[in-house]
Structure formats: structure tokens, C-alpha cells
Amino acid sequence: MKKNVALIGIGPHAKRIYINYLKTHRVNLKLVIELESNKDKTIEYLNQQGFVKTKLLFLPDEYKDNKHLPSHIFIELKKICEELEINHIMISTEPKAHYMYIEFALQNNINVLTDKPITANREMFSKLGASEIKTDYYKLLKLEKNSLTSCKVMCQRQYHRGYELIKKILEDTVYKYQIPITNIEIFHSDGNWEMPHDILKENHPYKYGYGKLFHSGYHFIDLLSDFIKINDVLTENKKIVSADVYSKVYTPNDEINSITIDDYKNIFKKQTIPDYYYNNEHPKFDKFGEKDYHGLLTFYNNSGFTITTASLNLLHNGVSRRAWIETRDFYKQNGRIRHERVNIEIGHLMNIQVHSYQSKEISERTSNEENVGGLEHFDIYIFRNPIIGGLPFEEIHLGDLYTEKEKKEFLGYNELSRELFLDNFFKGNTCKGDIKDQALAIEILYACAKGIHDQYYHENPIEKINVRNKYTYRFISKSLKKYCKYTNRNLEKKLINSTIEYKDIYTFHAYLQYIPKLNSYDSYLAIDDTKNIASGLLSKNFKSKFLATMYFKILNLLIKSKNIKLIEYLVENS
Numbered sequence: 001m002k003k004n005v006a007l008i009g010i011g012p013h014a015k016r017i018y019i020n021y022l023k024t025h026r027v028n029l030k031l032v033i034e035l036e037s038n039k040d041k042t043i044e045y046l047n048q049q050g051f052v053k054t055k056l057l058f059l060p061d062e063y064k065d066n067k068h069l070p071s072h073i074f075i076e077l078k079k080i081c082e083e084l085e086i087n088h089i090m091i092s093t094e095p096k097a098h099y100m101y102i103e104f105a106l107q108n109n110i111n112v113l114t115d116k117p118i119t120a121n122r123e124m125f126s127k128l129g130a131s132e133i134k135t136d137y138y139k140l141l142k143l144e145k146n147s148l149t150s151c152k153v154m155c156q157r158q159y160h161r162g163y164e165l166i167k168k169i170l171e172d173t174v175y176k177y178q179i180p181i182t183n184i185e186i187f188h189s190d191g192n193w194e195m196p197h198d199i200l201k202e203n204h205p206y207k208y209g210y211g212k213l214f215h216s217g218y219h220f221i222d223l224l225s226d227f228i229k230i231n232d233v234l235t236e237n238k239k240i241v242s243a244d245v246y247s248k249v250y251t252p253n254d255e256i257n258s259i260t261i262d263d264y265k266n267i268f269k270k271q272t273i274p275d276y277y278y279n280n281e282h283p284k285f286d287k288f289g290e291k292d293y294h295g296l297l298t299f300y301n302n303s304g305f306t307i308t309t310a311s312l313n314l315l316h317n318g319v320s321r322r323a324w325i326e327t328r329d330f331y332k333q334n335g336r337i338r339h340e341r342v343n344i345e346i347g348h349l350m351n352i353q354v355h356s357y358q359s360k361e362i363s364e365r366t367s368n369e370e371n372v373g374g375l376e377h378f379d380i381y382i383f384r385n386p387i388i389g390g391l392p393f394e395e396i397h398l399g400d401l402y403t404e405k406e407k408k409e410f411l412g413y414n415e416l417s418r419e420l421f422l423d424n425f426f427k428g429n430t431c432k433g434d435i436k437d438q439a440l441a442i443e444i445l446y447a448c449a450k451g452i453h454d455q456y457y458h459e460n461p462i463e464k465i466n467v468r469n470k471y472t473y474r475f476i477s478k479s480l481k482k483y484c485k486y487t488n489r490n491l492e493k494k495l496i497n498s499t500i501e502y503k504d505i506y507t508f509h510a511y512l513q514y515i516p517k518l519n520s521y522d523s524y525l526a527i528d529d530t531k532n533i534a535s536g537l538l539s540k541n542f543k544s545k546f547l548a549t550m551y552f553k554i555l556n557l558l559i560k561s562k563n564i565k566l567i568e569y570l571v572e573n574s
Contacts (some may be wrong), residue, residue, distance in 0.1 A: 006088070008092065010038075010092070014092035022525060024264045031080060033077075092115050095117050114154065117213075157414075158226075161417075163381070174233060183344070184342075185315075188314050196256060199288070207288055211289030228310075249291075253286065289504070347387055378397075447573070481534045491518065494520065497512040506529050521544070
């Protein structure tokens with residue numbers, strides 16, 4: 001099928017990533033949607049890029065923060081999408097606008113990819129604003145369930161080869177030794193230096209009450225949720241069933257009291273000082289979003305014992321290359337340098353560390369950027385207890401995980417991950433980043449955001465995380481794989497009967513097969529949770545067709561019950 005794409009929002013991210021991808025891969029950009037206020041520069045930019053035939057639709061600015069598209073615009077957009085045969089939508093707007101476009105896409109059976117975070121609103125500082133993070137998410141899940149298409153969330157670290165390797169090592173070690181990941185530390189700094197006269201900007205705004213958590217911070221909440229889920233292959237008494245988080249933030253108001261306007265005048269005395277600093281001697285940024293977020297998280301088993309502790313130190317502030325007071329492009333310039341550090345412990349058996357530190361801007365790229373301070377610096381350190389074998393210390397450089405061909409022409413390793421994400425999205429392949437896989441990340445995000453609200457209003461400093469529901473843990477099939485039993489996979493088998501049942505994200509199968517070479521009958525269950533399949537569950541072999549048929553009927557009754565907890569219990573204790 002020809003890929004006909006609608007792109008919503010052409011900001012710095014869309015220009016650098018999406019437009020570049022669409023041009024390189026010759027994907028049909030049939031429609032662009034932007035705000036009326038950006039009309040002239042959008043037309044100019046698209047003409048410069050050669051998209052002269054692309055249809056344009058400009059949304060009046062008064063609707064930019066709407067929860068739903070106005071009915072007349074919904075109808076107009078639907079008509080345009082039908083005429084242009086749009087089958088893929090890419091959303092690259094401010095998060096406040098995400099909901100209405102995801103809703104439109106799913107209601108009209110159009111595959112949709114959205115930037116992170118999934119949604120936000122302009123009153124994130126309020127209790128209602130924080131709660132809508134969850135309510136919006138689960139509403140969108142219901143929409144996707146009833147849609148013929150899907151929604152993906154651009155969390156490119158899902159395809160980052162370094163993190164893929166780390167997750168595989170963690171999964172194998174936790175599964176083999178049944179020792180949990182006991183501690184996770186995640187640190188990220190954008191290396192931004194946003195000054196008081198910058199703070200009212202629209203791109204990655206603070207003025208609507210959301211900050212680091214809903215900007216680049218979401219990538220690391222997504223990463224944390226993936227690490228936590230690895231522990232679900234543990235035995236029942238070690239599985240995580242509850243969690244809480246203690247949150248603290250550093251706000252624009254905090255910053256203006258630690259780096260005052262007088263400090264800016266003193267630091268930049270040889271540069272032209274904007275009028276802002278003469279007109280605003282004591283600015284206030286009440287109810288603005290956080291610049292830096294700090295969270296301490298604890299994950300418990302069903303007896304209330306701690307299984308995993310975690311810390312999130314997510315900074316917009318940090319060491320910066322900015323040495324000028326005038327405002328420049330905030331996206332990948334303006335002195336921004338990234339520092340990223342991850343530290344993971346599997347008890348006494350293993351420690352894995354990530355070290356990724358930049359010392360210069362993207363515009364300063366050279367031919368070798370993989371050493372410390374380079375734009376592509378990303379090193380993995382692995383320390384092992386001799387009990388588990390392997391090298392006591394192993395150092396892995398990210399560049400060694402990619403071929404020279406892959407590295408020949410690219411914007412960076414994160415960008416390669418985005419490209420792979422987009423490849424799978426457009427090809428209709430099984431794609432990481434499905435909105436259904438974001439439930440635990442959303443629950444963590446909500447608890448963190450609610451914790452910020454609690455700090456602002458001096459309420460309860462500890463928030464509970466809803467760790468387990470039918471969406472937060474889609475790992476039943478994966479955890480049950482270790483119980484799969486087969487009567488010799490290599491033998492010819494003839495299917496006699498099968499049944500299938502559905503519940504939420506799960507598909508349950510019961511099978512009855514005849515094995516001619518053994519002159520026997522085999523009956524078993526399989527569970528598919530859209531991400532993993534566990535087959536050969538509760539498998540039994542019979543010489544008697546009658547007994548095999550009776551056993552098949554029992555399995556059939558079991559899957560008809562759709563009682564996933566009962567099935568889990570029977571499989572684990574069979």
C-alpha cells in the first residue's frame with residue numbers, strides 16, 4: 001500500500017527528523033497541518049524543501065489548546081484525508097494538542113505516530129491537570145481497541161542498540177538466577193541554560209505548568225518502566241505489585257532566586273542586556289513547570305518488602321556551552337549539551353552502567369564523535385560476580401554495535417533509532433512504542449506529576465504508583481514461556497481441534513493434535529498478549545483419543561473463563 005502521510009506540526013524536531021526521513025525515503029507527504037500564525041513561514045519552508053504539491057491546512061490559533069477538534073474542522077479534515085487517501089498521521093505539535101489529533105486518527109482508522117509525551121494540558125500544575133494524564137491515556141486505549149489501526153509513541157530509545165543490549169543482558173541474568181534488579185539510577189541533563197527572558201517561549205513551554213517530565217524526561221520514565229518490567233519473570237513472591245514515589249523539583253522561581261537578574265547583568269556585562277532585565281527586577285514564575293525533577297521510587301512485593309529502589313534525576317539545567325545572552329534555537333543549539341548516566345544493579349551479581357557525555361553542540365560535529373565529550377559518546381560498563389561467569393569487567397562502545405554502512409550517513413545514534421522506528425511504523429511491522437505498552441510509564445509519570453502538585457500545595461509528599469492492571473504488565477506470556485512443554489517439536493502433528501478466546505489484549509488458544517509417529521494425542525494451551533506468545537502450556541500427551549479429547553474440553557472451559565490469574569496459577573503450579 002502506498003504510504004500517504006499527514007504531518008501535523010512543523011517545528012524544529014519535525015524539520016530535523018521527520019522531513020528528513022520523508023525526503024530520504026520518498027514517502028508521500030500529502031498533507032501538512034499547522035497553526036494560522038505559522039502560515040507564511042510554513043509555506044516558505046515547504047517550498048524550499050520541494051514539497052510544492054503538499055496540501056496545507058491551517059488551524060486557527062484559538063483552537064490550538066482544544067481537547068477535541070471543533071466539529072467543522074473534524075469534518076473538513078476527514079474529507080481531506082479521504083480525498084488524499086491518508087493512511088498515516090505523524091503528530092509533532094506541543095503535547096497539549098496531541099489528544100485531539102490522536103483521537104481523530106483512531107476514530108477514522110488512520111495509523112498514527114505521536115511524539116512524547118502522549119498528552120498534556122495547559123494546567124498541569126493543578127490536581128485536575130495531573131489526573132488527566134491517566135484519564136486521557138486510558139480513553140485513548142479504548143479508542144485504539146475499537147479502531148482498525150494503531151497508535152505509536154516515538155520513544156526512540158526502544159530501538160537504541162545500546163539499551164537493547166542492556167535489556168537483553170538484564171533479562172537473561174534475572175531469568176537465569178531469579179535475582180531481581182535491585183537498584184536503578186537514571187540521570188539526564190539537557191545542558192540547557194534558559195534565562196528569564198527565554199522562559200515564556202512556546203516550544204517546550206514552562207508557562208503551562210509542565211516542564212522536564214513532559215519534555216525529554218519522558219524518555220527516561222519510559223526507560224525506567226522497561227527495566228522494572230524485567231523483574232516480572234521472577235517467582236510470585238518476588239514480583240512487584242505496588243510502588244510509591246517521593247518527588248522534589250527545582251522551578252523557574254527557584255532559579256531566579258539562585259541566579260538573580262543582577263547576576264545576569266554581571267556575567268554578561270560586555271553584551272547587550274535585553275530590556276526585559278530593566279523592566280522586570282523581580283519576576284515571578286508561579287505555577288510554571290519544573291526545570292529539574294528529582295524522584296525516589298520504591299517498588300514492593302505482595303508482602304510489602306522492597307524489591308527495587310530507583311532514582312530519577314532529570315535536569316533541564318546543567319553545564320552548558322551557552323556564553324551569550326541573546327536567544328537562539330533551543331532545539332539542539334543555544335549551548336545545549338547532553339549528559340546521560342544510568343546505573344543498574346542485580347543484587348550482588350551484576351552492575352551495568354551507561355556513560356554518555358557531550359561537550360559541544362551538534363553544529364560542531366567532526367568525523368570522530370565517539371570519545372568522551374563527543375556527540376556520540378555512549379559507553380557501557382559491565383561488572384560481574386565470578387559466580388555467573390564472563391569477564392569481571394567488560395567495556396562496550398556503542399559504535400561497535402553498528403556497521404560502517406549504518407554509520408556512514410546519519411544524524412546520530414538516537415536518530416538512527418528514530419529511523420528504525422519510522423521504518424517499522426510505515427511498513428506495518430511489529431513496532432515498539434505501541435501506546436498499549438506505555439501504561440506503566442504513564443502510571444509512573446502521573447505519580448511523579450502528582451508529587452510535584454503535592455510539593456506546590458504542601459500536601460502528602462509520597463504518591464502511590466498503580467503498578468498492576470491489565471495494561472501496565474503485558475508480560476504474562478513472557479513470564480510463562482519457561483513453563484512451555486512440547487512433545488518433540490520435530491515430529492509431524494495433525495491438528496484435530498482448536499478453540500480461541502479473547503480478553504482485552506490477550507488471545508487464548510486450546511489445541512488438540514494427533515502425532516502419527518507416536519500414535520498419541522497432544523493437548524495444550526497458548527497465550528498471546530500481542531507482544532509475546534507462550535505455547536505448550538499445561539501440555540499433556542495421551543495414548544487414548546477419548547482421554548485427550550476430555551482434557552482438551554477441560555482446557556477449553558479454562559480459556560472460556562478468561563481468568564488470567566487462574567491460568568497463571570495452574571501453569572506455574574502444574
